[in-house]
Amino acid sequence: MRICHDQFEIRTQGKGTYEITGEIQEKIDKNGVRSGTVTIFIQHTSCSLIVMENADPTARKDLEEFFERLVPEDSDYFMHTAEGGDDSTSHIRMVLTRTSETVPIIDGKMQLGTWQGIFLFEHRRAPHRRKVCVTTIGQ
């Protein structure tokens, strides 16, 4: 049993979902863990982590539109607006989604279902560099 810590950076170009399944599997391949778990952890409070359907891009478009309507930028009660209209909305959308996920690894592969992909969900309008931690535990 051993623990491997890795990290990678993803550059986002505004709001939207960015698939990171390949980057995570690459870290597992590099470490050579055959049986265990991988924990993905996002080190930010204005973007988040989701597992999502990765076949039809319209599924993600609908998801993004849903969040625009659920947590609208122009909410009149927002006080935390120092960084703009997407400041409080970013944190709230992050809380409504996820910061960490743990996925089983068997035979060196993440045990994702057929339609599951792992995505970084960017909630900021401006481009950002986002750090993703990948921790594998196993043998």
Add this chain to the structure above:
Amino acid sequence: MRICHDQFEIRTQGKGTYEITGEIQEKIDKNGVRSGTVTIFIQHTSCSLIVMENADPTARKDLEEFFERLVPEDSDYFMHTAEGGDDSTSHIRMVLTRTSETVPIIDGKMQLGTWQGIFLFEHRRAPHRRKVCVTTIGQ
């Protein structure tokens, strides 16, 4: 320290919450892990995982009704509708809830609180077979 991977299937009969606490504890019992963690992972994008009050069924009825209203099937902006009115709503409700949870195990038992149960939350109208991964790490 060792890792055990298990899986079980649950047949759902339309939208709703299905308790799976017993099935998960059975896998832990079978593996004989006394101290460690269990990670539950759902391999689907149109159902999800929740921890929920498991004593009074009306608590879950209210939760289900809340999600029907929060993510209504007839939203006019949905583009991802190939599989019906419950297609995009299923993915969005899944993202708003959870795909994995990790629970401590002490003395061979999941350390759930008095009122906590673990449920699969089915977001599809039609019956489905759902796969749940159960990974225990411990000794």
Add this chain to the structure above:
Amino acid sequence: MRICHDQFEIRTQGKGTYEITGEIQEKIDKNGVRSGTVTIFIQHTSCSLIVMENADPTARKDLEEFFERLVPEDSDYFMHTAEGGDDSTSHIRMVLTRTSETVPIIDGKMQLGTWQGIFLFEHRRAPHRRKVCVTTIGQ
């Protein structure tokens, strides 16, 4: 590789967010785990766990107000009201947020981002004693 189970209690004084980052790091320090993961697990169904911006208190005020509006106490379809108007809303807000999170530990420290804090999100009006489980796996 070893597993350490700890628990602490936090007394809440009504609805709101209560930072517990320090209490969690204390348990890691006590156990002496230098490299691994920590899983935080909340043993309740009417409060929840969130990672949130911990610098500007107005960010959390906006979040709390958002949840008051998203899941209002006076919803006319609620059936689960035995414990008051905050009964069903507590469970629903819990499901929309989180019960467990897993965070990497490197050099004995949780790998949180600059602005990330870990909070217990209390959904009940009355004061409560809340139990938080802290499980570290590592070496």
